[in-house]
Amino acid sequence: MSNDPLQHYADQHTTPEPPLLAQLTRETHVQLLMPRMSSGHAQGRLLSMLSHLIKPRRILEIGTFTGYAALCLAEGLAPDGLLHTIEVNPEREARIRRYVAAAGLAEKIQLHIGAAREVLSLLVDEVWDLVFIDADKVNNGLYFDLVIDQVRPGGLLLIDNVLWGGKVLPDYPVKPSDKDTLAVRAFNDRVAQDPRLESVLLPLRDGLLLLRKR
Numbered sequence: 001m002s003n004d005p006l007q008h009y010a011d012q013h014t015t016p017e018p019p020l021l022a023q024l025t026r027e028t029h030v031q032l033l034m035p036r037m038s039s040g041h042a043q044g045r046l047l048s049m050l051s052h053l054i055k056p057r058r059i060l061e062i063g064t065f066t067g068y069a070a071l072c073l074a075e076g077l078a079p080d081g082l083l084h085t086i087e088v089n090p091e092r093e094a095r096i097r098r099y100v101a102a103a104g105l106a107e108k109i110q111l112h113i114g115a116a117r118e119v120l121s122l123l124v125d126e127v128w129d130l131v132f133i134d135a136d137k138v139n140n141g142l143y144f145d146l147v148i149d150q151v152r153p154g155g156l157l158l159i160d161n162v163l164w165g166g167k168v169l170p171d172y173p174v175k176p177s178d179k180d181t182l183a184v185r186a187f188n189d190r191v192a193q194d195p196r197l198e199s200v201l202l203p204l205r206d207g208l209l210l211l212r213k214r
């Protein structure tokens with residue numbers, strides 16, 4: 001729960017976290033380093049709502065962590081839909097599979113353990129309705145370039161952490177060695193000017209960028 005009263009009010013007026021996801025949030029905070037990497041209540045409900053609106057047949061997530069966002073996105077899958085999610089860290093696999101099974105989504109969520117760049121080369125025949133890029137931020141641009149031609153017209157791309165703790169602002173004294181910040185800035189500037197896209201940057205949490213392919 002947030003200490004900020006307005007955020008608390010907003011959370012109270014957002015559909016509650018389903019019990020399995022609340023359990024995953026608790027477990028993440030108790031057992032994992034950097035629990036804030038998980039999408040969490042408000043963003044998770046937004047991912048679920050967007051997915052329900054789109055009813056995607058194919059979803060791609062790059063960066064699974066605990067599987068929290070994958071479980072939210074999968075809520076809106078079409079009856080014959082499938083979600084592919086890619087995670088580089090094999091230590092995360094058992095927990096992800098445990099929660100996917102507990103949600104009854106083992107047939108709907110395909111987990112790939114490996115580096116996104118390599119796994120994406122195995123998925124070149126897919127057409128994506130919804131893509132969530134949320135892995136190593138220095139490669140946001142690479143992942144975007146690798147998937148954009150496979151996103152159907154009208155499809156949605158979501159990019160997480162685009163405000164990068166405020167370091168995207170021009171007066172933040174970024175060091176040349178801070179490759180993540182430089183990459184997030186460059187990516188945000190590039191896609192904002194891309195004529196193939198409509199974009200909305202939602203200042204939710206650490207910033208969620210919504211890109212609709214025209």
Ligand SMILES: C[S@@+](CC[C@H](N)C(=O)[O-])C[C@H]1O[C@@H](n2cnc3c(N)ncnc32)[C@H](O)[C@@H]1O
Nearest residue numbers: 037038039063065068069088115116134135136
């Ligand atoms: C911010 S977390 C993902 C959170 C998840 N999408 C959610 O919202 O609940 C980023 C994850 O990306 C993974 N990752 C980092 N580099 C990667 C790569 N090259 N390929 C695939 N996954 C990667 C990390 O191990 C980490 O678990």
